[in-house]
Amino acid sequence: MAILMIAAMPSAYENLQKPLEEQFQQEVHLCLSGEAALEWLEAEPEKAAKIELVLLAPDLQGLSPAETIQRLKALERFSLTPILLLTPPEFEDAATLLNVGAQDLLPYPPQAVDFQARIQTALAxxxxxxxxxxxxxxxxxxxIQLQSFADIDPLTHLSKRLTFEQNLNREWRRALRExxxxxxxxxxMDLFKQLNQEFGTAVADRCLRAVGDxxxxxxxxxxxxxxxxxGQQFVVLLPNTHYEGARAVAETLRSSIEGLQLEHEGVPIPLTASLGGITLYPQDDxxxxxxxxxxxxxAMKEAKTLGRNIVSLVDLSQV
Incomplete structure (x- = not known):
């Protein structure tokens, strides 16, 4: 890890570098101004990521100490990084710099015990x-993971009804607006109650998972x-999809469900679905x-009446 020291006259603080490196096993990077420090941090992101503490001297040219602190704190990586002020005895602007984000004062020249304690506190x-x-x-x-669990049906791994209804309301408003x-x-699912009774709940759940897949x-x-x-119904919401596109999706899904070759103990499981659908062109608030x-x-009930395993799609977009 490392410490960043910003001082216009590094020779005045060179006696700090050795104890920092020896006592705290910290590499010290020295910049001569606030601008130089900001440029170095941008140019050396890997080294900048290792900075755990900033020591700032008040004798800066260009960016003032206050501006330097504010610019450092504006960087996400340094928003919480402690900044200690190396303050000489006659320094009078400590309150201002503390107010803009400096963590503490480090009187300079420092007393050994005080110096170590303040550095240790800042690093901790x-x-x-x-x-x-x-x-x-x-x-x-x-x-985020818990939210995804709340939004996802555990059996089929599809979205739950509430998520669908929220999306439907949003897409309805969008279709009306645009x-x-x-x-x-x-x-x-066709004759799903009979399937459940004949094969049992575990097989019925297996069928629902297959449709979900x-x-x-x-x-x-x-x-x-x-x-x-x-329980046995699924929905597909298709924004900005006309009648022909919706019918193509419906026929593909119907055929895919019919094509499932599921068995239970060597006995084929008959599985089909009836699909009802509608295409609208919302124009009425x-x-x-x-x-x-x-x-x-x-429309789905009409498909059931007509013999099941078919698509019944209503086009109201031209009405």
Whole structure:
């Protein structure tokens, strides 16, 4: 690790370098001005990453000590790095520099005991800050992971219904605002209650996972969303997708589900799905997204009535 010393007259502070390197095993980097320090930090990012403490003398040319502190603190890497002021006895601006971000004063010439104690305290403080930052990053990673668990259905690994509804509301507003097509597919597994009764819950869950795999691996575009809607139903939201595009997606999904060759103890598992869908071109502020769900549900029931394992898609974009 290392210490950055910023001083216009390094010879006046050269007697600090050896004890810093010997007592604290810290490499000392010397810059003659605030500008030089900032340029060095930018030019040497690997070395800059090792800086644990900044020692700042008040005898700077160019950038003032206060400006130097502010510029250092503006750097994310140095926002919490302690800055100690090497202050001569007659120095009168300590309060100003402490107010802009300096950590402490280090009277110069320093007393040996006081010098060691203040340096040790500053280095310990920096390590504490680094540990806190590390813990905060770990906590954020855990939070993101927990949030993903909350948003994902554990059986199918698709988005949950709440996530779908949030996306539907957002995409509805976007389609209304930008005058774009909006399509929705509702997938309902055929005769799934009978399948559950005949083969059992474990096999039924296996079938749902297989359908979830099809939906997860289908090459949807950014902005499209597939989700588990209810126990045996799935939804696919297709923003900015016209009728022909939605029908192509629906037929591909229907065919893929029908093509699943699942067995249980050597017995083939019959698995098909009926798909209902709708394409809209929202133009009325008085309408809401529930229109899509209701229309898709109606179309899906029509597909069931017509014999199952088919696609029934309604085009309201031209109405």
């Amino acid at each position: 403080l920096n390590k504490s800050h680094q540990r806190i930052q590390s813990l905060e990053m770990e906590l954020e990673a855990v939070r 005058q774009q097509y909006l399509s929705l597919l509702l997938i309902d 099809i939906l997860r691996h289908y090459p949807l575009r950014p902005g499209d969303l597939s989700a588990r809607f209810t 008085n309408l809401d997204p529930t229109l899509l769900l209701a229309a898709a549900d109606k």
